[in-house]
Amino acid sequence: MDTFEDIPIGQSPSQRTRGGFDSQTGIYHSLVQLGDGNKIPTKANLDTATFVMSQFPKLDQAVSKVAFIDTATGHQVTYSQLQRSIYSLATGLYHGLGVRKGDVVFVLSPNSILYPTICLAVFLVGGVLTTANPLNTKSEITKQVLDSGAKLAIVAPSEAHKLVSTNVPTLLTYRPENGDELSVQELIDCCEQMELPETRSTQSDIAAILYSSGTTGVSKGVLLTHSNFISCMTLLKWSTYKMSADQDVFLCFLPMFHIYGLAFFTLGLLTFGATTVLMQRYDFKGMLEAIHTHKVNNIPAVPPIILSLVKHNKGGYDLSSLRRVGSGAAPLSKELVDRFRAKFPWVHLRPGYGLTESCGAATLFLTHEEAKAHHAGSGKLLPTFCAKVVDYETGAAMPPYGEGELWLKSPTVMKGYLGNEAATAATIDSDGWLKTGDLCYFDDDGCLYIVDRIKELIKHNGYQVAPAELEAILLGHPQILDAAVIPLEDEEAGEIPMAYVVRAEGSQLSEDQVIQFVASQVAPFKKVKKVSFINIIPKSAAGKILRKDLVAQSKQHVRSKL
Template sequence: MVLHTAFHDQNFQRRERGRMQVKREMEVSNESGFCPLTGIYKSRWNSPSLPQTPLLSLPSFLLSSLPPPTLRKPAYIDSISGDSISYGELRSLTNVVACTLHSLGVKKGDVVLIVSPNFLHFPLLVLGVMAIGAIFSTANFLHTRLELETQIQDSNPAIIFTTQELEPKLDGLIARPLIIVEQFIDEVVHCGEPHNGELLLANVTISQGDTAALMYSSGTTGMSKAVVCSHHNLIAMSCLLSHVWNANGTGVCNDIYMCVVPLFHMFGLSMFVCGVLAVRSTTVILRKYSLEEMLIGIEEYGVTRLPAVPPMVIQLVKSHDKTKEYELGSLKEVICSGASIGKEHMEQFSKCYPHVKISQCYGLTETNGPITLCNGINGRFQVSIGRLVPSMEAKIVDVRTQKPLPPLKCGELCVRGPPVMQGYFKNQEATSHAIDREGWLQTGDLCFIDTYGLVYIVDRIKELIKYKGYQVAPAELEEILATHPEIHDAAVIPYVDEEAGEIPMACVVKREASNVKEEDIITFMASKVAPYKKVRKVVFVNIIPRSPSGKILRRQLKALGTHQKMEISSRL
């Protein structure tokens, strides 16, 4: 009887432990959004209802139901001149642009390319192109003529908009004459409502599934590819950003945003066309980034939120003494994206600007904008990239086995949801590699999700350095290098080694007047990381090439190393 009781007690205790374990797992699941049965993380935000109307374009969704008070509200302001476009003007001028494009022979499905820096009427061109059913596309205006020619051959635009300054770089790349944006906008703004304009647009049938934009990926590790973005993708992004940003539930946000990032990049397009218009807020547009002009604009227009990229945040820290000359009390938050920013830089920013929250968000061209945001997360800065936006699902999968992983386990981030692209333009092979049959997009980013549903980036999987079987994350080493007092900028890339496979090599931009040597940096790093992570070679360069969103263009650095045929004496 005693044995039976003991056996019963043991069974009872095992069952209790099992129940407690299940309870703990469920608690983790509730906090993190993770389902142990499916391996899927779900957003903790309630999902908004997305428009179900099949025939709907992004411009119509954003502008067709404007309340009367909003019509007079500035949608966009030029930071330097003070010129502005109200919501009412934006709606009427969108129709004018669409009808003018029609008169130029542009029809539904044609690609319209814009090659230009930021300017006040850039969003107007975006909306006008999409309103007639044409496909909006952009190119980095800093590209060489050869790079622009490659992209033009790929997308085959019907017409190209550009500036007078950039005209020589593009002249002759398509049969039709270039359209100079300054002249085009001047004519459009002063011509008034087109005759029969409403009737013309009413006869253009645009469905949510139609292609709205071709946006080219950054090409940080390989060739840039054209991402096919549907009206549905961009409408979904507008809805999701509005749902998260619209804290007061009124549909109108009184924040003043400043646009210092390129509008030709998906970060700029999603934030300042999809997001800001959806919450009926105001954007102050800076034509060309400069720290001084940005500070003047924040002060003059009472900017409250500043989406930025890491180099801008770092510059704000380094120039703190200068920024004290400006009244920045209106600024509530800096939203950093485009590339990872180190904890050290975030801590320094918080010390310099204690009244400003610094947060991160994460997205890809392939996701039509940010799919994680830090809204609602407490603290002056957030090392994580935030939580999944509404309607998004995620998996963290083991890089080798492809099995889904629970919270705190590191693997590749895969995402699924309404903003995910249709695929890569004319590249079914690349599309099938990126998106599986269940709709999961492989981001290529090594991440983990904690027990509270916060997402953390470790590095790009393709950029991991394989040293003697160990995996070394360049971003971790770059964060440490950034703390060296004599380093202005740095990037870490792999260098092929016969014995080790690859060794971490640091490409370093010295601070002005610095005499730091390779040996100094190697010693500095050796004291801060595990032996397999040590930097074993340093080369000094004039600049670290970066994309408009702040990502390091490692492909260019690797090419530089190949061309220079650098001699390596590996320190294994």
């Protein structure tokens, strides 16, 4: 099989710093390589589904090896059953519903044991996948369906009403009671004996259009190719082998429509032959029950869930099987990391970093020792990745500890944004560097530290204040369950930091007490100037704070007082 080869840039590896920094080019290089047995395939006529299924356990193992367990029903799917279902559904999509290569298929469903079958069948038949959050409104759904040009929608029965006005044909994930609509399972059953024509995509073809969360602006359709996914799956399989055992059990409560859930659970873990326990949606008690019941070893999580484990776990569940907790979507504070490790000393906490535009991959800690040695770090560059830290005012490439915007280059980087050449040009430069919009720095060991989103920095009297830093301090207060910091317009200072705080039950914490708590730990220009108490911090499905919602709320509050 053809393989991807790293192309050396600038100095030879022996001339770079121990952290992989090349002083001549300003480029940080990955310190690890995939090795001969794990090269990324570059065979042109290869689609994501074919690649993923080629990594399934061998036939004698696939018959008994469980791929997914549904926590709600206890239903299990083996790898051999999964493979048959994928082929049958792909055949049904082709013969029964007329899906052809390049047709966009819109998927709207909570996590389901059928979700991986649906996604891989769409890839196998040559379709283009686009997924959405079931919590999205009818207008948001309509906008995505029209923007993506979807030809078919596969939807949970409870969400079907949101697509009526689009006039797009729909296939239900399952048939409701007293219903007569066609469902995914029925299509699988009726097409088991049919042949699937050769409709495979090439690696350069678009595999998915995934819409960014829109936490700071208008949501855009990220174009990911089969090559992007295949590269990412190779990296995930390699890193999972490095960190996990063959019999490990993973728990999925993150949404499968999001790049984190899609890349890791729907696709990535299948290349490792792992068993995944699947929750329809996240709830804290359900997560603890699943760990207890199924002896779960691994949880890829997000910071709010890690915070919940630290603050809310009151016991009663056996969590001793837990060995690894990964974290992504937003940076972890040193204080939260320390509290987690103090409470769960036997669990390896391994933060990582990725974004939709890089197919969810970029940095990761491969060992517990590395993670412990770099508090609040987000891991080291994965194989095939290069990075630059670019000063967003001068454009200079920054050495270790110099702050700037993180730029990435890798075969996992997206092709661009759907129908938006201007946004694509602003995000990917002519040399293929992806500008992430994240303020960061690397240390001497090549570990990445995310400071905050550049667009979210608060400009106060000429100083720049990172909301994430203040949020980490606020979360250290014993009476604060959650917090978010936003910029509030100010006539004299330009912007001032304002905190939204969720108090613990029964707490009478006051605005002045919060302000003083932060003021005692930061420079004067970083002080929180205003506090508003709130029941819940709005967050995206990936756990990112929806600051634009809080900014709008603060402006509405100001207007109401005028």
